[in-house]
Amino acid sequence: MEFTDYHVRLAAYALLVDEDGEGNDRVLLAWWNGEGHSEPEWSLPGGGVEFEESIRDGLVREVFEETGYHVTPGPLLTDDFFTARGRTFDGWIRSQRFVFDATITGGELGTTEVGGSTDRAAWVPLAELAGQRRSSIVDVALAARAAREEQA
Known part of the structure; x- marks a missing residue:
């Protein structure tokens, strides 16, 4: 398929992992509400x-x-x-996702968008993540983090 035959969506994500004060790693996640067409995760x-x-x-x-x-x-x-059929248009889409390490420099936990696709954010212990419904981008990011730590 030629590049003129599909739409492109660029997306950027942050992987923020820290300790909960008791030596357990946790990751900052956002609860995506599914926007009326998918299961929340x-x-x-x-x-x-x-x-x-x-x-x-x-x-x-x-x-x-x-x-x-x-x-x-x-x-x-x-x-x-990943590639998929568009939901709001007829045709294919390529979603190109970039995951960055990031550092929190201020603010406080709490979703600021109103009526958006995110209902809440929370620090989720990595040990509890296995039982949680989650987007594939979470696993992609954690696998990249583990591979980087193996190389270090």
């Missing part, structure tokens, strides 16, 4: 990049909207894509 904070913003600027905006935290993007951790 946990996702990484982030999402679609607007037409006139950079990938990193989109990441900063999306993380704040979904979690209430201000972040500084770090290095690109991984990129990933």
